[in-house]
Amino acid sequence: MDNIRDIYVTESRQQSSGGKYNLSFELSEQQLFASTKIVNAIQGYRSLILYAVTGAGKTEMTFEGIKFARQRGDNIAIVSPRVDVVLEVSSRMKEAFQEESIDILYQGQRQMYNGHFIIATIHQLYRFKRHFDVIIVDEVDAFPLSMDPSLMHAIKAASKKRYSHVYMTATPPRKLLRQMRDDTLVTLPARFHRHALPLPKFKYYKIQPYKIQYMLLNIFMHQIQSKRYTLVFFNHIQLMKQMYAHYKKKIASLTYVHSEDSLRFEKIQNLRHGKYHIIFTTTILERGFTMANLDVIVMHSHTFDSSALIQIAGRVGRKAQAPSGLVLFFHEGITLNMLKARRNIKK
Numbered sequence: 001m002d003n004i005r006d007i008y009v010t011e012s013r014q015q016s017s018g019g020k021y022n023l024s025f026e027l028s029e030q031q032l033f034a035s036t037k038i039v040n041a042i043q044g045y046r047s048l049i050l051y052a053v054t055g056a057g058k059t060e061m062t063f064e065g066i067k068f069a070r071q072r073g074d075n076i077a078i079v080s081p082r083v084d085v086v087l088e089v090s091s092r093m094k095e096a097f098q099e100e101s102i103d104i105l106y107q108g109q110r111q112m113y114n115g116h117f118i119i120a121t122i123h124q125l126y127r128f129k130r131h132f133d134v135i136i137v138d139e140v141d142a143f144p145l146s147m148d149p150s151l152m153h154a155i156k157a158a159s160k161k162r163y164s165h166v167y168m169t170a171t172p173p174r175k176l177l178r179q180m181r182d183d184t185l186v187t188l189p190a191r192f193h194r195h196a197l198p199l200p201k202f203k204y205y206k207i208q209p210y211k212i213q214y215m216l217l218n219i220f221m222h223q224i225q226s227k228r229y230t231l232v233f234f235n236h237i238q239l240m241k242q243m244y245a246h247y248k249k250k251i252a253s254l255t256y257v258h259s260e261d262s263l264r265f266e267k268i269q270n271l272r273h274g275k276y277h278i279i280f281t282t283t284i285l286e287r288g289f290t291m292a293n294l295d296v297i298v299m300h301s302h303t304f305d306s307s308a309l310i311q312i313a314g315r316v317g318r319k320a321q322a323p324s325g326l327v328l329f330f331h332e333g334i335t336l337n338m339l340k341a342r343r344n345i346k347k
Contacts, residue, residue, distance in 0.1 A: 054314020085288030
């Protein structure tokens with residue numbers, strides 16, 4: 001009985017605000033086009049898909065729509081399946097919408113305000129029933145949303161009878177595309193800085209996790225000497241830990257993160273502050289992570305699906321002051337998924 005907690009149910013209320021935001025740059029022509037489409041959808045309580053290349057500036061394209069919604073008194077939620085994306089988006093939103101009372105909700109976080117503007121993992125929508133007029137879903141194809149139909153139901157259940165849903169991703173799932181009309185699809189094929197996306201390089205290389213491979217070590221050391229930051233992606237936590245144990249002996253500025261790592265958020269912050277130059281990671285950092293002078297290397301890229309490879313490659317060159325970089329796929333045989341990823345990036 002000690003674990004029983006009080007449950008409070010409150011009535012859904014509306015409260016308008018000025019919706020004022022700060023943006024340090026002007027939207028590009030294509031960003032402005034998408035922003036107008038989002039505003040129109042929100043005005044008419046319609047839904048749309050924003051199919052935008054990684055690094056297109058999707059978050060900033062929603063600002064004008066959020067402003068309109070808050071001035072009208074709409075309750076708005078920005079949600080993602082990944083807590084890392086929630087943290088990344090929330091830092092940018094709080095910086096832009098400084099006069100708004102924004103709840104940041106994920107496991108372990110308490111609600112502080114009245115739910116007029118929240119940024120949350122999708123699981124947090126179970127708190128709400130017919131409350132939101134507008135829900136923006138960032139990375140709609142990401143796990144676990146892509147695998148769990150009940151989470152889509154949670155989005156619908158948290159929405160009012162009349163609502164607007166804005167789905168955003170660089171890799172939209174076919175099922176969602178089939179459900180939407182052609183006129184509700186907004187496509188942005190280029191980044192805001194107009195530089196081409198870095199294309200992946202394929203390199204056959206057999207990874208041996210039980211020893212230091214000096215070709216790999218030389219690549220890592222070259223990255224550090226070039227003052228680049230490098231995400232090294234793995235599909236298996238145990239393999240990642242094995243390799244970390246060896247390479248940490250040679251590289252002081254090396255760490256690793258995965259979804260069960262209790263220090264993951266601290267490590268990512270330390271990476272941003274320059275403490276680490278090489279970070280071994282699972283796919284938790286394939287989305288929502290933006291940093292200048294960043295490169296990516298994928299171990300066993302032949303074991304990844306095309307969506308993951310596109311998202312991973314999309315970490316590179318996102319900043320206007322550093323629009324290029326290295327995307328290196330180590331493999332033991334080129335797969336159709338690898339070719340599909342490179343073709344889509346090139347397109």
